[in-house]
Amino acid sequence: MAVAIDPATKVKELSVNSQHGTAPAEFVLTDTSLYVKRPKDPKFPEILAPLRHVLWAETVDGTLEISVVVKKSKKKAALALVHISGKVEGKEEEAKSFADAVLEAAYRGVKKYKHILVLVNPIAGPGKSRQHLVKKIQPILKAARCTHEDIITTHYKHAWEIARELPLDKYDVIATVSGDGIIHEILNGFAEHTQPVRAMQTPLCPIPGGSANALSLNLLGLEEGFDISAATVNAVKGLPMNVDVCSVTQGDKRFFSFMTQAIGLMAELDLGTEHLRFMGDNRFVYGYLRGLLRHKACPVKVSIKAGQSDKQQMLEHLRAGEAAAAQRVVAARGAPAPVVVGEAADVTDPPSTDPGLPPLVHRYEPGAEGWLEFDRPLLYLFGGKGPLVARDLLQFPMSLPDDGYVDIVVQERLTRKEMLKAMDGAEVGKTYWMDSQHYFKAVAYRVEPHNRDSCLSVDGEGYPFEPFEVEVHKGLATLLSPYGVYNVKFSVPDIKKPK
Numbered sequence: 145m146a147v148a149i150d151p152a153t154k155v156k157e158l159s160v161n162s163q164h165g166t167a168p169a170e171f172v173l174t175d176t177s178l179y180v181k182r183p184k185d186p187k188f189p190e191i192l193a194p195l196r197h198v199l200w201a202e203t204v205d206g207t208l209e210i211s212v213v214v215k216k217s218k219k220k221a222a223l224a225l226v227h228i229s230g231k232v233e234g235k236e237e238e239a240k241s242f243a244d245a246v247l248e249a250a251y252r253g254v255k256k257y258k259h260i261l262v263l264v265n266p267i268a269g270p271g272k273s274r275q276h277l278v279k280k281i282q283p284i285l286k287a288a289r290c291t292h293e294d295i296i297t298t299h300y301k302h303a304w305e306i307a308r309e310l311p312l313d314k315y316d317v318i319a320t321v322s323g324d325g326i327i328h329e330i331l332n333g334f335a336e337h338t339q340p341v342r343a344m345q346t347p348l349c350p351i352p353g354g355s356a357n358a359l360s361l362n363l364l365g366l367e368e369g370f371d372i373s374a375a376t377v378n379a380v381k382g383l384p385m386n387v388d389v390c391s392v393t394q395g396d397k398r399f400f401s402f403m404t405q406a407i408g409l410m411a412e413l414d415l416g417t418e419h420l421r422f423m424g425d426n427r428f429v430y431g432y433l434r435g436l437l438r439h440k441a442c443p444v445k446v447s448i449k450a451g452q453s454d455k456q457q458m459l460e461h462l463r464a465g466e467a468a469a470a471q472r473v474v475a476a477r478g479a480p481a482p483v484v485v486g487e488a489a490d491v492t493d494p495p496s497t498d499p500g501l502p503p504l505v506h507r508y509e510p511g512a513e514g515w516l517e518f519d520r521p522l523l524y525l526f527g528g529k530g531p532l533v534a535r536d537l538l539q540f541p542m543s544l545p546d547d548g549y550v551d552i553v554v555q556e557r558l559t560r561k562e563m564l565k566a567m568d569g570a571e572v573g574k575t576y577w578m579d580s581q582h583y584f585k586a587v588a589y590r591v592e593p594h595n596r597d598s599c600l601s602v603d604g605e606g607y608p609f610e611p612f613e614v615e616v617h618k619g620l621a622t623l624l625s626p627y628g629v630y631n632v633k634f635s636v637p638d639i640k641k642p643k
């Protein structure tokens with residue numbers, strides 16, 4: 145069925161005669177998309193791409209050339225890179241003006257000619273990162289006229305070492321072809337940088353080469369979160385989005401967490417299945433079922449400095465945050481493109497002074513006011529930023545990127561039957577409404593295990609199972625996002641609170 149374009153949205157049109165031999169080709173630029181009709185093209189006779197999927201447009205020697213990523217088919221969500229070219233004899237001026245308009249619209253609010261550092265973890269997830277680099281990532285960066293340096297990580301914490309020494313004005317983006325562990329390493333490397341706050345502002349963009357790829361899922365959504373091409377396009381076209389980062393302290397050691405802190409079942413199902421990386425994210429389902437059989441409790445004392453704990457109120461907070469983010473994106477996309485390194489002579493360096501890492505201001509004191517306490521065996525405790533922790537688990541549906549809160553789930557013990565039931569609808573956040581699941585938005589919390597029989601996972605990496613404290617730092621790091629907010633919808637009407 146032919147795509148219908150609303151005439152009111154048309155910005156510019158072009159029709160040329162000599163594309164694919166003698167067949168005509170039609171191009172329409174609208175407020176939000178690029179439409180291309182090439183009836184003789186065997187694979188993509190008709191394309192309607194949102195402007196964020198348009199990578200380049202120009203005329204060269206009488207040829208109009210457009211690069212765009214397009215959904216491979218109606219059934220498959222994955223994006224494919226498509227180069228469209230057509231001779232524009234007799235219409236050179238018109239075609240140039242059309243290409244200029246497309247390029248301007250496609251990069252509104254976004255820098256062109258980015259210089260990107262690509263860190264590739266060859267052992268992440270199913271081990272295909274190198275192939276992704278060559279087959280999908282490099283062609284998209286080339287099409288978008290980005291330059292890049294690629295580093296294959298050679299050992300554990302290699303990304304940490306790179307981030308610690310990173311020259312801050314050199315790269316526009318660090319893209320990581322790996323899972324969430326590499327982002328954890330980079331942020332902790334930044335924390336050890338001579339200018340840690342400036343380093344943390346370097347935009348990061350995950351490209352999903354790992355197992356869970358939770359950050360990529362949160363940024364791009366369930367449909368595109370595992371799509372290497374969609375994530376690469378985000379590295380090119382995404383808008384900087386501030387995100388909160390948590391300090392995690394154990395004694396006098398301090399490290400940083402951008403995503404999750406887990407103890408009990410949720411830590412064990414992650415750290416206890418690392419040898420099963422080849423299974424991709426199925427290893428987490430296996431880990432959950434194994435935990436169900438073991439049916440272990442995790443006795444801990446939890447102290448929480450909560451900002452919100454009413455589930456309805458948190459939902460309103462979420463909707464207000466989403467609406468504010470949507471407005472910010474409209475404003476950013478409406479702005480002219482920022483000054484570009486490759487295009488402009490006058491690029492001013494940001495100030496070299498750095499305020500240093502934020503101090504810890506919410507340390508726990510026994511008996512201090514404003515802290516809630518739990519002291520009982522739990523199934524798990526999970527703190528985190530970002531709604532999805534895996535494709536099948538929308539654990540923090542109320543999470544907003546920079547609201548200054550870490551979301552905390554304290555899950556009471558469940559029977560095996562209840563544990564099985566909790567799997568149903570977990571991918572859409574149904575567990576949020578369970579009475580046994582306590583949900584908080586907190587500025588800080590502390591966990592004291594009563595035994596050593598579990599593990600602590602921070603952003604999916606193993607840490608000593610000892611008392612730890614977590615404190616949030618608002619908007620400390622920067623990620624790239626097409627939407628300015630997590631692209632995960634918590635659908636309330638479908639998932640009503642059980643009466």
Ligand SMILES: Nc1ncnc2c1ncn2[C@@H]1O[C@H](COP(=O)(O)OP(=O)(O)OP(=O)(O)O)[C@@H](O)[C@H]1O
Nearest residue numbers: 269297298300301322323324325326354355356357
């Ligand atoms: N060449 C290498 N050899 C061994 N380990 C490496 C190498 N490069 C990186 N690493 C380590 O690989 C670990 C796993 O990385 P990462 O978490 O990104 O992938 P994953 O665990 O497969 O995915 P996810 O976090 O999405 O589940 C990190 O701890 C990192 O330090």
